Amino acid sequence: MEANIQPRITDETRPVWTLLDQIPDPEVPAISIVELGVIRDVQLSGKQVVVEMTPTYSGCPALKTMEDAVLAELQANGYEVNIRIVYKPAWTTDWLSEGAKAKLKAYGIAPPPRLTVKRFHPLDSDEPSRVSCPFCDSVDTKLTSQFGSTACKALYFCDGCRQPFELFKCH
Amino acid sequence: MGMNEALFTFSVRQADSALVLAQRLCEWCGHGPVLEEDIAMSNMGLDLIGQSRGYYSYAANIEGGGRSEDDLAFHRNEREFMNRCLVEQPNGDFGHTMMRSFFYSAFSALQHRELRSSTDETISGVAQKAWKELQYHARHTGQWIVRLGDGTEESHQRIQSSLDELWSFTEELFDTDRIDEQLVSEGIICDIGLLKPEWDVMVNDVLHAAGLVVPPKGYRSKGGMHGVHTEYLGHMLSEMQYLPRAYPDARW
Structure with missing residues (x-):
């Protein structure tokens, strides 16, 4: 199922993922932006890195804050950063790992x-x-x-x- | 018309409807009848701003002439806005706002459900998110209509008046022109006319559950998609666009 597509982490990009995993979600700081599932891909060539991010909700005001944090974190570690916003596949809470869910609960x-x-149907309960x-x-x-x-x-x-x-x- | 020009116009029309309704919903901020609903209206507005940004930035990209998404939102005049007239109607009371949003979100949800399979990657991407969001807008507003219609004598009478007033703006939601036909033939957008029966069923179910009566056929609005608006849009834009026009160099 498309909704379950998880980003691919290679040995080469792992150090970048580790850095990104230290950035807390600005609205729910108990989990990282990687655990939240908004980082969709990391491509690395030398010190140049392309980070693909997706918004949780179309108008999520935290997206800009997260972009700035990604830029700051990676630049501080010597990377040249390019951020691309992608909409597909659409973010879903099904991407939250069991570990992330446990952290939310503890929070x-x-x-x-x-x-x-x-x-x-508008009359169905959601x-x-x-x-x-x-x-x-x-x-x-x-x-x-x-x-x-x-x-x-x-x-x-x-x-x-x-x-x-x-x-x-x-x- | 060239494909890019058609895509640009379609994207701006989509964005305009979402942005104008978002602005209306956010006019409630700090004035909602209860805190939860105040938050709910701004939340829905925020989703719509997000959707409009998806379309505006795509339109700016297609145009490639240096206009940004903000230029499209804040530096066009009333006659250049191509939203449906329904969404520019003033807020009225809380029920009136729910009725207006319900008509729009039931329509827009169905449209975006179909646009998910657009052959255009950007449109299908925006649609995936919009579809999720508009479904709960339609549920939230639809359920308020039932509560108000089936509530007190006063609430029933008021929501019935809102229905009477706003009903004439609903047919326009399904209006199309040659630009739409061109994009339908390319598989980029869906034929919204085909969604009308489904919209009718949903709307009738809600109005029926609310004990409301659809007014007889009479006047119907048209022309929003060609920049012909009701008197309300210009006033709304003058407030919405004030800051970037008075201070063109202002940055976030």
Whole structure:
């Protein structure tokens, strides 16, 4: 499935990936931009590097911040950097590794459930059937709003521990 | 018309509709009826700005004459904007804004679902993201219409008035011209006329669940795609474009 395409890391490009993996997501600093899945490819020729990045949401305001961070990090390590923004394949939360999901949970954000393809009808609910609270693991939770503090999160409330929390939206 | 010229015009039309609606939605920022909905409207606006940037930057690229995406957004006049007239209509009350966005996002979601398989790589790339985003815009706004239509006497009456007022702008969403026909024949875009029955079903389902009645056929808007607008667009642009025009050298 196209959605599961993962970037190719070679022995040659691994040092660049390692540097990029140290850059935190500006909105969810618990995970790196590599773990987030927005770095799609790294091509290296000598000290010249081309980094392909993709936005999470079309209008994600953090993309520019991430581009600047990539430039700064790689330039500081002696690379000549060119960033290309790609739209295909479209970013999906299915690219988050299990490790990244565990980090999100530890940070207090419920990780995204697996994407299920549904028919498109405005009256169909788009709530995932089970969302567990990142604090107490209760599934007695309810959606407050599909739109949270950033484009990629929804607001939930846990009736188990009476805490509001955020869900990293399935996308 | 050359292929590039047709692609440029199509991309700017797409971008204009998304940007104008985004600007309208963001006019709510700080004025939403509740905090969550304030955030929701700006969130949807942000998605639309992202989509418009995809199209504007592609158009600027095709034109290759030195105009940037910002030039296209901020340095064109009302008659050069090619958005559908629906999206420039003023916000009205919250329900009115939901109704306007619902009509547009149900349409635009279907259109972008098809554009994902465009033979044009950029358009299909923009469409992949837009399709995901517009689906939840249509759900969010559609579900508000049901809640308001099926709510109190006051909310029902108000959302029915919004339907009566905005309905005449919906047919224009499906208008096409020779530029579209040319791109359809090349497999670059889909024939949006073919999506109308599906849009009708979705919209009718929502309006029916809300207990609302579609007004009788009467006036219908047209011409937005050729730069002929209602009186509202110029006023909106004068606010949206103020800063880059007053301070042309301003940079982020």
